[in-house]
Amino acid sequence: MKSYTAKLSLLAVVTIIISLFSTSMEAQDTGENHKIVFQLTDNDVKSQKALTNQLKNLTESWPNAQIQVVVHSAGIHYLMKEKSGFKSEIEALVKKGVEFKACENTLKSKEIDKLEILEVAGFVPMGIGEVVLKQEAGWSYIKAGF
Incomplete structure (x- = not known):
């Protein structure tokens, strides 16, 4: 159960990082x-x-x-x-x-x-x-x- 929770937490962190990266890429339109x-x-x-x-x-x-x-x-x-x-x-x-x-x-x-x-x-x-x-x-x- 702990490994499932850890994997779920890691997935959430990765998803947040990817969405932040995508947003900053859009903001850099020159x-x-x-x-x-x-x-x-x-x-x-x-x-x-x-x-x-x-x-x-x-x-x-x-x-x-x-x-x-x-x-x-x-x-x-x-x-x-x-x-x-x-x-x-x-x-x-x-x-x-x-x-x-x-x-x-x-x-x-x-x-x-x-x-x-x-x-x-x-x-x-x-x-x-x-x-x-x-x-x-x-x-x-x-x-x-x-």
Whole structure:
């Protein structure tokens, strides 16, 4: 009877150790298999702040994730040198691997020169088209803001 109880206790301890190991393995996800595209289309400072915070959280938790932010329509101010309230945050995020893309159609329709956009940002011909291409390629889509 004592050997049965000892075996049962040992089995319980081993089960607990295995479950703890499994949980810690899940918590160590660095994001290397995650591809995320954000779409920012409005000039609301609260939405831009929320986006910036979400990007910070993602890059801290998943440093190896691929992240792209496509900015178009009224959201273009987020990437403008003279209008963005998030220049230093955007530059820090770029250093962590986040890509920011400004829509050339938006620039053309709003008569904004590419030189007015932060140097760390890139360009795409059509913002909504870029979002579609990313989704078709398997990227997760997140609408920036609330």
